[in-house]
Amino acid sequence: MDISRRRFTAGALLLATGALTAAAHAAQKTAKPYRETEAQRRLTSRLGIRHPIVQAVFGGSTPELAAAVAEAGALGGMGMSWSSEAEVRAAVQRARALTQKPFAIGYVMQFGAGTLQAALDAGAPVIQFSFGIPDAAQVAAIRKAGAKFGVQIGNVRGAQLAVAAGADYLNVQGQEAGGHVQAQGSWRDRLPEVIAVAGDVPVLVAGGLATGADLRDVLALGAAGGVFGTRFVATEEYPAHPAYKARLVKSRAGDTALTVCFDLEWPAALHRVLRNDTLEAWEAGGALARGLRPNENDVVGRLGELAFKRYSIFPPFAPTTGHPEDMAMYAGIGVERIRDTPKAGELVARLWKECVGGSGSISRPTRLSLPGAGIGVRFDFAADAIIAARALTREFEPDPISRPDPISRRWWQAGRA
Numbered sequence: 001m002d003i004s005r006r007r008f009t010a011g012a013l014l015l016a017t018g019a020l021t022a023a024a025h026a027a028q029k030t031a032k033p034y035r036e037t038e039a040q041r042r043l044t045s046r047l048g049i050r051h052p053i054v055q056a057v058f059g060g061s062t063p064e065l066a067a068a069v070a071e072a073g074a075l076g077g078m079g080m081s082w083s084s085e086a087e088v089r090a091a092v093q094r095a096r097a098l099t100q101k102p103f104a105i106g107y108v109m110q111f112g113a114g115t116l117q118a119a120l121d122a123g124a125p126v127i128q129f130s131f132g133i134p135d136a137a138q139v140a141a142i143r144k145a146g147a148k149f150g151v152q153i154g155n156v157r158g159a160q161l162a163v164a165a166g167a168d169y170l171n172v173q174g175q176e177a178g179g180h181v182q183a184q185g186s187w188r189d190r191l192p193e194v195i196a197v198a199g200d201v202p203v204l205v206a207g208g209l210a211t212g213a214d215l216r217d218v219l220a221l222g223a224a225g226g227v228f229g230t231r232f233v234a235t236e237e238y239p240a241h242p243a244y245k246a247r248l249v250k251s252r253a254g255d256t257a258l259t260v261c262f263d264l265e266w267p268a269a270l271h272r273v274l275r276n277d278t279l280e281a282w283e284a285g286g287a288l289a290r291g292l293r294p295n296e297n298d299v300v301g302r303l304g305e306l307a308f309k310r311y312s313i314f315p316p317f318a319p320t321t322g323h324p325e326d327m328a329m330y331a332g333i334g335v336e337r338i339r340d341t342p343k344a345g346e347l348v349a350r351l352w353k354e355c356v357g358g359s360g361s362i363s364r365p366t367r368l369s370l371p372g373a374g375i376g377v378r379f380d381f382a383a384d385a386i387i388a389a390r391a392l393t394r395e396f397e398p399d400p401i402s403r404p405d406p407i408s409r410r411w412w413q414a415g416r417a
């Protein structure tokens, strides 16, 4: 094995095993009482929503999900990074037909925001970015359309850049989060500093929230609201495969891993998933880089004529056949407080009732280890992490920057159908 390959293997192992050192702070026994805060009022009035609850904008979200969340008084949304202009236009128009209330369209900036104008032209009221900051032209287009925008960031530098760009709100993500993770630690360590640099820009917390008590907890810590991702995957409206939803309602935090295992179309991108046979065989085999991974060419899922390989980033949607449980099943550490798959609107009502009413089990503060520590790279900004990770894999991936391709577009489309 050459040196660069060993370097990557060591790094990948650290990433995989550094997921969650849950031995942590003592459990928080009693939740703080609910009290409406100024930050929360700024958020809800700025976005025109009733409750300080935001559904994370992940791929595969349907207009029906976004509208149900919006109708219930929270901010719903759809991730559109992998969609064509026509698909974006149709999704925004459908959501607007279902609700008069605001909803968000999400872009992962690693993949650009090429359909932003189409989303704005169709009337998208809120745009949500992650893994990057919109440029001046994109911000100008958003302002011209009278829309608002938020940015998900992982640290203070990201917050400074997003505020300088004029963001209407920030999501400070922590490694507690399910799905793709740009944070380098727990949001608990970042929140006070991010709030300090944000000034009057509302700051929401993203990562590991699953109940109204979690929301009350973050509001008491000074956040303006909470972002819920995994919790909304486990709803009737989100078209996840039943096997994925079944794992969500019975898993514990320790059943998740922060890893780079499922990175076929997005090389070296960190993500938190439920542990499964693919992940465990990869770890057991030394967490090797692409080209060296066990059963790499297996097709584990089929959707119509589309075939998904074992290490694909794509999660299993409802119509997937084959071995959906071997695919990437994204989940945050709050998964252990998810025990059902309600309608999205009922979930919003429940979260709010628990928040103000003082019920719901509260998250235990966890101490997360720093993936990448020890592999000699500087992790002080999300972009650095991505660049460093790419540098480690360069020998194996001549063109590591993945772009949306027709296959993945058709896949998301099929998942939404």
Ligand SMILES: Cc1cc2nc3c(=O)[nH]c(=O)nc-3n(C[C@H](O)[C@H](O)[C@H](O)COP(=O)(O)O)c2cc1C
Pocket: 056, 057, 058, 059, 108, 130, 131, 152, 173, 176, 177, 178, 179, 180, 181, 206, 207, 208, 209, 227, 228, 229, 230, 231, 233, 315, 330, 331, 332, 333, 334
């Ligand atoms: C199924 C799923 C897919 C996700 N994909 C992305 C993504 O592609 N890009 C991104 O910035 N965040 C992604 N996320 C993370 C969310 O933006 C958000 O930070 C996260 O869901 C919050 O943590 P939670 O899932 O524990 O609630 C994803 C989350 C989930 C659950």
